[in-house]
Amino acid sequence: MNENLIQKYNVAGPRYTSYPTVPYWNTGHFSVEKYKERLVDSFAASNSEEGISLYIHLPFCESxxxxxxxxxxxxxxxxxxxxxxxxxLKEWDLYTSIFSERPLIREIHLGGGTPTFFSPENLKMLIDGLFKKADRAKDHDFSFEGHPNNTKIEHLQVLNELGFTRVSYGVQDYNLEVQLAIHRFQPFKNVKDATDNARKAGYTSVGHDIIFGLPFQTVEHIRTTIAKTKELMPDRIAFYSYAHVPWIKGNGQRGFKDTDLPSADVKREMYETGKQLLAEAGYVEIGMDHFALKSDSLYKAVEEKKLHRNFMGYTTSKTKVMIGLGVSAISDSWTGFAQNEKKIEDYYDRLEANELPLYRGHILTEEDEVIRQHILNLMCRLTTSWEDDKLKFPEIPDVLIKLKEMEADGLVVIKDKGIDITEEGRPYVRNVCMALDLLLQRNQPDTQLFSMTI
Structure with a gap:
């Protein structure tokens, strides 16, 4: 990566787990009733063929x-x-009451917080409760996030018996000084035990999350962390930049000083070093920030052009309906987004009143749907096209002007009716998407709403 390009393109930008991104939702035109209409229509059109996805937010952590x-x-x-x-489960009942048929669940992801804060018995009660009013798709994909320190063999066995075949563990970094700074101490032995236990329990995909750009972290720490990772050879690796946004997230990201963070040049070297070491170990880069062995379903989804991206990140299949259950969870009806109350007390109060606990959202316009498809294409396939008239939009000439400089820098190739992101441009995927983000172009934020792109 060219140092000058890093300095040029390392700006604040969205991660594009959705379009429009949350800061640009038109909440004034949103209503729960309008969203429910969109959700019911999308569910009726897609449930029997592709099913739905569930994201369940389990927010509790012990530290x-x-x-x-x-x-x-x-x-x-x-x-x-x-x-x-x-x-x-009451929230789920409110959703199933508005559907015309039993939901067919294709994907479930338990996120947090720390899902393994919950006992195996309570997690079983949760999943069993969901399927009292739903059916399981034959080609389902169920996953959860586990903490290496508290994921017991009983968690793994119970969830595997319920159909879960993937688990991801937050590793972050194996260096003690870094772990103490981020208040996430976990010895290699704990990660090894959690990984080995998952495989013994029947999980076909085990993932590790590794973060670069953490306080006190060095390039040598990245080398050490990936060397230890190679001893375990997880099926997937999320290798991504620490998003330092304490002005949004509050005191939770103030456990260290800004001066304790590595510089942009050091972060660049961390990324390049990590990417090279992962490639040498047999991992293939998938989309943005993700790596997988060729035996993993994420790699196969790329080969079959089925890779998808939503609020859960990269997934192996697309469903038009994704329902978020739990405090702060976000739902996607394909033509609308809706987010639950962020405070647990408010979430409980809304459910006590027999209301869906939605507090804000966005109904997509025709323009939104077109731009979202282009951004999905770039995020998942590093290419997009407007040969299909349905994907044309009036601002294409303006977008191409913005991309000309990126083309001169070797990051994209502009074709007659499309864009390709080059291998050199892969680290700048977010920047390319920003050029197509019409809402961002029209309404530059007054304050920094996003993390840095590189």
């Missing part, structure tokens, strides 16, 4: 990791588990 930007509630009181699961 605070200072790098984390997720919605979480820190507590050691495990009596919070049962009431929360009861609330999530």
């Amino acid at each position: 605070l990791c200072t790098f984390c930007g997720c919605n979480k509630r820190i507590t050691k009181r495990h009596e919070v588990e049962s009431p929360y699961i009861t609330a999530v």
